Amino acid sequence: DRPVRVAVIPxxxxxxxxxxxxxxxxxxxxxxxxxxFEWRHHDxxxxxxxxxxxxxxxxxxxxxxxxxxxxxGAVGYPGVPDHVSLWGLLIPIRRAFEQYVNLRPVRLLPGIxxxxxxxxxxxxxxxxxxxxxxxxxxxxGGRMYRGSPHxxxxxxxxxxxRGIERVARYALTLAAERGGTLASATKSNGIIHTMPFWDExxxxxxxxxxxxxxxDYHIDALSAMFVLxxxxxxxxxxxxxxxxxxxxxxxxxxxxxGIAPSxxxxxxxxxxxxxxxxxxxxxxxxxxxxxxxxxxxxxASMMLDHLGHxxxxxxxxxxIEASLTSGMRTPDLGGTASTTEVAQVVxxxxxxxGAAG
Ligand code: NAD
Ligand code: IPM
Ligand code: MN
Numbered sequence: 348d349r350p351v352r353v354a355v356i357p358x359x360x361x362x363x364x365x366x367x368x369x370x371x372x373x374x375x376x377x378x379x380x381x382x383x384f385e386w387r388h389h390d391x392x393x394x395x396x397x398x399x400x401x402x403x404x405x406x407x408x409x410x411x412x413x414x415x416x417x418x419x420g421a422v423g424y425p426g427v428p429d430h431v432s433l434w435g436l437l438i439p440i441r442r443a444f445e446q447y448v449n450l451r452p453v454r455l456l457p458g459i460x461x462x463x464x465x466x467x468x469x470x471x472x473x474x475x476x477x478x479x480x481x482x483x484x485x486x487x488g489g490r491m492y493r494g495s496p497h498x499x500x501x502x503x504x505x506x507x508x509r510g511i512e513r514v515a516r517y518a519l520t521l522a523a524e525r526g527g528t529l530a531s532a533t534k535s536n537g538i539i540h541t542m543p544f545w546d547e548x549x550x551x552x553x554x555x556x557x558x559x560x561x562x563d564y565h566i567d568a569l570s571a572m573f574v575l576x577x578x579x580x581x582x583x584x585x586x587x588x589x590x591x592x593x594x595x596x597x598x599x600x601x602x603x604x605g606i607a608p609s610x611x612x613x614x615x616x617x618x619x620x621x622x623x624x625x626x627x628x629x630x631x632x633x634x635x636x637x638x639x640x641x642x643x644x645x646x647a648s649m650m651l652d653h654l655g656h657x658x659x660x661x662x663x664x665x666x667i668e669a670s671l672t673s674g675m676r677t678p679d680l681g682g683t684a685s686t687t688e689v690a691q692v693v694x695x696x697x698x699x700x701g702a703a704g
Pocket of ligand 1: 420630638
């Protein structure tokens with residue numbers, strides 16, 4: 348088989364630190380599964396921006412259109428305004444390639460203790476399906492009367508029937524395959540145009556899935572429930588902003604924001620999908636070599652799954668679990684290990700050199 352062409356965009360800060368060892372783990376696991384990779388490295392980042400005035404070259408999206416998948420570290424760094432860096436790189440990729448599903452598993456891995464006191468016999472194992480192309484993330488709006496006491500800003504949310512329907516359908520299909528329940532994040536009591544529309548379209552789409560029980564939760568109550576009773580959730584569908592906030596919370600309840608993975612999927616496979624950790628560039632710890640690489644590695648495992656290699660994906664997750672139970676942890680999980688030390692345990696495990704074989 349021909350090599351899988353993967354665009355590699357480490358980006359900024361710890362993005363570069365967690366990406367490098369991840370490519371090594373992918374090569375190691377690929378070797379065992381007849382998978383080879385052709386890496387196409389791109390240094391598109393805030394540093395690139397300060398040199399060129401752009402986050403990526405003019406033909407950046409055209410170049411990404413030629414690959415099978417995209418691996419991304421993190422984008423954004425002090426010195427370049429976040430709305431410039433993110434709307435110059437991350438968000439255009441998600442939109443150009445219709446990666447309308449942002450799939451974010453929230454699963455407590457063996458070896459990690461949740462900061463929550465979980466109920467007896469309860470575990471955390473659900474998936475957030477975040478709408479990834481529209482909603483609250485919008486360019487519609489503006490600022491007026493700058494500097495005057497009447498200064499104001501207007502930010503419009505844009506929800507479309509097609510946009511809600513397709514992400515709801517994905518979430519309902521996933522719920523039908525899993526435990527048969529879907530929680531839909533809403534705020535139709537406070538946001539009176541878009542959220543009642545969201546609820547309606549989710550309901551209408553659910554009519555095709557009689558086997559799935561759909562329950563609406565207001566986002567405020569839902570957030571509390573993530574903390575008080577995360578064991579009740581199976582699949583959660585949420586708009587772009589709600590899903591963003593919920594998934595940092597989800598990462599926190601499984602122990603660290605450094606672990607959580609994210610797959611920006613074009614489910615039809617017409618365009619490349621993009622795999623990245625949930626976390627950002629973490630300027631506060633960048634350059635110290637202590638970033639947790641597990642979020643990036645877990646995201647890489649999701650890429651293997653998406654490529655149709657569930658066995659290879661499972662081996663990477665097993666390697667992640669082996670690193671956790673070995674006690675080799677980065678400081679965010681209470682350890683003293685470095686990024687490369689943790690990634691090395693994962694790599695040893697997938698190459699069969701680890702203690703657990
Ligand atoms: P962040 O996720 O970068 O950091 C939040 C906190 O979590 C920090 O204390 C950080 O040290 C810690 N943390 C994050 N990842 C970690 C890891 N792998 N190991 C150990 N600790 C980790 O969020 P932020 O501070 O809000 O954002 C920093 C920059 O990253 C901003 O420019 C933001 O816009 C950008 N960002 C980018 C992405 C992305 O590219 N997808 C995602 C989120 C934030
Ligand atoms: C994420 C990030 C991005 C988002 C930011 C950096 C624009 O927080 O991927 O979760 O909000 O989508
Ligand atoms: Mn986020």
